[in-house]
Structure formats: C-alpha cells, structure tokens
Amino acid sequence: MKVVNQYVPSVDGKGIMLGRPAFTDDLAEPNSLIVKVLRSPHAFAKIKGIDTKAAEALEGVELVLTHKNVPQKAFTRAGQGYPEPSPHDKFILDRYVRYVGDEVAAVAAVDEKTAEEALRLIEVDYEVLEPVLDLETAIDHSSVIHPEEGIREMFPIGFEPKRNIAASYAMHVGDVDETLKSCDQVVRETFYTQAQAHAMMEPHTVNARMDYQNRLLIYSSTQTPFHVRRILSQALDVPISRIRVIKPRVGGGFGGKQALHGEMLVALTTLRTRKPAKMVFSRQEVFESSYSRHPMRIDIALGAMKDGTLKAMDCKILSDTGAYGEHALTVFMVAGSKVLPLYNKVDAVRFGGQVVYTNKTPAGAYRGYGAIQGNFALESAIDMLCEQLEIDPIQFRQKNMIAEGESSPIFEIMGEGTEGTAMTMETCKLDTCVQRGLELIDWHNKYPRRILPNGRIKSVGMAIAMQGSGIPYIDMGAATIKLNDDGFYNLMVGATDIGQGSDTILTQIAAEVLMTTVDRVIVYSSDSDLTPFDTGAYASSTTYVSGNAVLATAEKMKLMLLEEAAKALGCARESVRFDGQVFTTDSEETITLSQLSNRLYYNEDQQQLTATASYVGTKSPPPFMAGLIEIDLDPETGEFDIVDYVSVVDCGTAINPKLAIGQIEGGIVQGLGMAHFEDVKYTKQGRLITNDFLTYKIPTQQSVKNLQTEIVHSYEASGPFGAKSVGEIGIDTPPAALANAVYHATGVRITSLPITAEKRMAGITAKKGEQQS
Amino acid sequence: MKITFMLNDRKVTWDALPGESLLDFLRRHHVVSVKKGCDGSTCGVCTVLMNHKPVLACTVLAMRCTGEHIHTVEGLADEVEKISEAFGIEGADQCGFCNPGIALSLYALKRENSNAEASEIRQYLEGHLCRCSGYQAQVKAALRYIGGGQS
Incomplete structure (x- = not known):
C-alpha cells in the first residue's frame, strides 16, 4: 500500500495552525444577534410565573423566548439514528427546570452586554421542589422529575417516568445463581464511577442565518450534522428541505457534541427575527449545561474454579442520566455488551438494571460510552478474584479471554437499545497485545511491586478492553467522488471530522484505491446540502463504516474511468490497465488521466463522472487492547507519579498509524484523568462546584511522564484495507489498570472513581490501623 | 474609543x-x-x-x-509553517483549536532557549490545555522544531 498505512500529515493541520477561519464561531455573520440563556438557579422547580416585559423593553433586545412562546413538542437532543433509543423528554423551553443550569428563557440582543442585562431583567417566580440528587434513591422518590404530559419512548426501552426511570434492561445466558453456587471462589464488589466532563477545548458553538434562498443555514460544532437537521425540523415544524446544516472544523467532541445544545434556540431566534444569530457556550455552561458521562453504581459478581476457569459473571448497574434521558439506554447497554464478551467462555452471564433520572447535569454520549465504566468494574474484579484464587492475573486472563475465531452469545442478544448481531471474531489479537504489553513494560521484573531505596514503591497494573466499530444495520455512511478536469478528484463525505482526522484518513482510502496522492483528492465533509448522508462521528464508526463507503465509491470511480478510457482508446474495458495516472491498452496505446479528464469535460463524450456509494455494517468488529501502567508511589501519603503507560492495540490496519496513535494516546490520558483526579462535586443543593478548569483539572503536559503505544499486526477482512476502529478503545483501560497498580503498591482496593489522593491516603491509614490492631 | x-x-x-x-x-x-x-x-x-x-x-x-x-500566528507564517511541518511529521495535529496558541509559545520558547529539552518543553507548554492528544506527540514535534527540523 502506498498511501494507506503510511505516514501522511493531516490534510488540514497547516491551515488550522496558521489560523485560517475554520471553526464555527470563526464563520459567524458579523453583527449576529447574541443569544444568551437564563439558567435555573434551582435543581428542581416549577416556573409559576415569568415576566419578560422589562427585558423586552430594553433597547437592543430583539427577542425573548420562554416556554410560553416556543413550540411545546417533546423531542430528544441525542444525535442518534431515527427512531431514537432515547426518550423524547425534552422541550425547547419548559415550565419545569430540572437541574442547576437548565434553560429558563433565552434572550437575543445586539451585543453580549445587552443580552446579559436583559437576562437580569427577567423576573421568574419559582415553586422550588425537592430535588433528587442521589442515583441510589431516585427510583420511586417522592419527587417525580418528569411529571409532564406528552413525553414518550419511541420503542420499548423500559421508560417509566413516574418512577424516575428513563430506561431499564435485563438479559441472561444460563443460570447465573446456580453457577455461582457451584464455583470454588466468588468475588462480589460494588463500584462507582463519576460524571466525567468532556472538556473539549472548543465550547459548544452555533450560528444561524437566513440565506439568499430564504432557507435556514446553521453552522454548528456538532458531531451529527444530519441528526441536527432532522431534530430541528421535527421540533420546530420547519420542512427539512428548508434547513441546511454545515459542520465546519470542530474543536473536539468526545461525545459531548453528539447532541443539540444551542441549536434549537439560535435557530428559533433566526426564524423569528430573520436576522443572523449566534451562541458560544461559556466554559461554565459547557461544564454545567451540556453533557457529562453517566455516573454508575456497578454491582458485580464473578465466580471461578480453583483451576482458574471463570464460570459466571453477574453485573447489575444503576446508571444516572441526570435531568434528561439522552443516550440513557444505549450507554447502559454498552457497559455490558462491550465489556462482558471479553470473557466469553463462561457458563452463565447476567446483565441488567435501570437508568434513573436525577436533578443533575444531563449525562450523554462520552467516548467509551459505558465501556469505560463497565471495564473499571470488571477488570478490577478480575484482579480481586485472582488474588483470592492465588492465581496470576495475567495467566487467568490469557486462559479466559476471548480469542480469534471465537464468539460470545452477548453479541447476538445486546445491541444499541435493541437486539444485537451475532458475530465471530475474525480478528482478535488480544493475546499478542497482552504479550507485547508485558514485554514493553517489563512486567515480569516489576510485578507486583518493588520497594525503592528511598522508600517509595513502584508497582504495575493492567487491564484488557474491547470496543466496537459502528452500529450494525443502523450506522450508514456514504461518499461521492467527482472527477475534475486535469484528473483530480473531489471526495464528498457526510462523515464528521471533529479533530480525530477522518477527513485525512478517508482521503487516504480514496487515494489508495485510485492510485493517486492525497493532494489530488480534495475532501469536503458534513454539509447537509452538498455531501451525502452519514449518521455522524460516534460509536467508533467512521473508519469502518464511512471508510467502507469511501472504498466502494472509489472502486466505482475506477471502473467508470476504465470504461471511459476504453472508449477513448477504442478497445474493450478489460484490455485497459490503469496505474493512477496513465491508461494503457494491451497494444501499449496510452492516454493519461489528465488527457482523459480534459476530453470528458471539453472535447468528446462530454459528461461529468461522479460515483456514489453507501455502506452499512452487518457486524461491528471490536478493536482490542491491553493497557499497562507503572506508578511510583509514596507509601506514607499515597501520592504517585505515572511513570509509564503502555498501550498495545489491535485496531486492524491503521489507515494512518500516527493519527491512530494520537487517538489511542489521547484516550489514555483522558482515561487517566477520569481514573485519578477528574472529580465531580455538587453542593447539597445540587449546584455543580467543579464548573471550570480551576476546580475541574484535566491532564496537562506534566500529568504523564511517558506513553508507549504500539499497534499490532491485524487485518480485519470486512474493514477498509483491513481496518477496524480506534477512536474510543484507548479510554477504557486506565481506571482498572490504575486501581490494580494502586492495590499492588498499597494493598488498598479503591472501588470508586476517581482514585484521588484523599481516597488513597484514607485507604493507607485504614490499612495501617488494621495492621496495628 | x-x-x-x-x-x-x-x-x-x-x-x-x-x-x-x-x-x-x-x-x-x-x-x-x-x-x-x-x-x-x-x-x-x-x-x-x-x-x-x-x-x-x-x-x-x-x-x-x-x-x-x-x-498572532497570521504575522509569523514562516515560523508557524515550520512548527506545522513538525506537528505533521509527528502526528501531533488533532482538532487544532489549541494549535495557534501552542505555536506562538513554541516560537517564543525557541527564541528564549534554543536547546530546550523535553522536560523544559513540557513545563513551558503546561498552560496550554489540550483534550485531544496525550501531549507526547506535541513534545516530539516541539523537539523537532526547536532542533531545526530534526527529532
């Protein structure tokens, strides 16, 4: 391969570093109205009265929106396929406010200062209600978070709003209770995970204008431009043909932009005023009023025999979706479906539980999408079980983990809110990942711990993980390739580059098939008028699903070119060879691609050559990885440095190895933030305390000393050039790997994330107390 | 005014x-x-x-x-292009929202300390948050730029 699996710099890196206008707010109309939102100071309240007269009278205010003057039609902001597996439980603006930061009213004014002044002039009479702030007491709480009429599930997801349940689910294979009883050793533990913040550097941004055809044109920093168009059309009752959504450069998403945030209010402002309008979330709004990760309580039981055979897994989860049920069921299911098949040889497995509403910042999609939560519980519990069995945790994993050619019944039972799809692991190099990881970190000389001369302790820990590659039978990607005169191409894709590099890797796929260079393929993505459909950047789907669509499109274009070259050369298509630049017949007559293109556009047989193809997966081949960490810990205080993190990944062929490593390392560091310091704190009244970068720390240049990242040789025949996905897998292993390393260093098993200095210290102190008594 | x-x-x-x-x-x-x-x-x-x-x-x-x-980066295009080349080679580009700011700090660092090592680069860039990368590729790119194109 000449372009795929080769070093190719990002197609857009230079222009962006040079500061060319590329991001949503760079492209706003000058003099756009500024849209600002009045946000709830209460965790739960009913708006008894709202007086906007003074705000409306303020000079420079163009529009004030409240629940009284916006359409009252329930929808979901979740950017998912239609019908969505998320309940329609959100109104543009509502009589109820359900968390601190929820939308009460919106103001559009000529500038920011006037908009802010107008917000202060709105008088709201609240009936403050008792909030539900603890996921463990949410079900059947005396406060019902969604008592309103008109909300619904699109298909059965276990939606019981009167009980504060957004979704519920249960499945089992075999008899888990009986199997656990027959096991020599059973470990039971409860784990907790926190509402990690996405903290992408570009805040949620949207602007709108009416274009010269009097259509609504939206620029949005979204991961799902086609879902944005559909949801706006449905909620605002505007024909979908009257809306164009353009996704420009997006400054990171991680799932946080797999939803509508400001789009509804900005679109409504422009529709009502006919003037351009824009909104840029403040960082406080990004923290408080966009999305977070679903916090979970995970009760897990594992049973095994003395010989190290894992027999049963039982996993019960309570997940907190916050005020709205976006991605509630699907994140919950991934905590099982992309975690439990790691150990596919068990006799019995059970998974189930509920997703509850609370009066907190809504949870939504977030890289890992449940898998990181489930992985923390499972991979911690596996180490605990091995300790009890006195079996080496590496050998235990090697004996019980999934391998190439194998399957799991879970794949068929559990899908994205529906039934799943049976599949066999055509590629699974998990064994190689583990083996190579052990070598890279020098496990056998370091496991479990070494006491250094200065009294500090160095220890290691590890975890294995899997993810998916798109949602079978649902995620669809499409591409169009257009030939231009002189023989260069345009590649139009619905796929959504949010910084992960999909524009670059999709260009590489097209260039490889067409045997040309990246600079001869000009990519344009995510414009609902100009590019074909794509469900968007989520579920680790772009390389596999959209990549397969680009592959098929480029193959089609190649056939069309051969056909036209044969015509031009007066022979049969079968007797023409093409090397990317020159067509040659069996009798060695030639025409160049440039000549052929110019012929097609200017001279003879004139026509536009355009190829389009789509792809929808029939399976979701999982990428796999082993993550291994080494820490250097002070046994007195529990303070530690992360010395090294080793990642060995089976993502199939890496279309662009450097960008793939960037995805893995970015995931690792984000996962380490969740693992040990990205703490989420609320006041007793339900206000988020950790709502800026001073109170919510994300990893910096100094957080991790060294990362070693390798991609193993693997070829997934169903993927483009053998590729699977790589966007999410990197985030899954750090919590469990770190928990296991901390245990090896201290003997303290921390079961709730993040594994903060306070928790480590408390554990060490308690341990010393035990030893003394 | x-x-x-x-x-x-x-x-x-x-x-x-x-x-x-x-x-x-x-x-x-x-x-x-x-x-x-x-x-x-x-x-x-x-x-x-x-x-x-x-x-x-x-x-x-x-x-x-x-x-x-x-x-701003608009006024230092020649140097920023060099930084961008280094980012491209090391695969350090992701969403790029933080890149103009990082480029300006790297340009200033090179003027202040043309022998900056990895640990000094990490310290100098600590205030530049990046949520996409694991930072390591940025450090490699910075070393390449400061070393005049060599890693």
Missing part, C-alpha cells in the same frame, strides 16, 4: 469597547486565529505574543495595547 498598536508588524487603529479584553477585541476585528476556550486565564488557547512574550489575550485589556507589539 480608538486605539493604535502594532499588529503583526503593521500599525492599526481600531475601536475598543470599555473593559474589552484583547481576546474579544481581536476576534471582533476578525483576527480569528485567537480562540476562546474558557471564561478566563485557565486554558491557554487565546495566547498571543505581546512584545514577543506569550500572554493570555483574555487577561490583557485591549486599551493596554496602545503602542504595543502584538503578534
């Missing part, structure tokens, strides 16, 4: 609002390479050079820039 200052080596006279930060002022005048990522001095994406030193544009009042030299 109008203020006159040197932007990328050109004298400009633009109106500034009372209390307006240099960040909001530049973006309002469509210098959009300077990004806004937080509510004040915590993320690094609005970094510009003021008299050749990196500053956070959100913490400087526009009025204070009268007569001063402000540089």
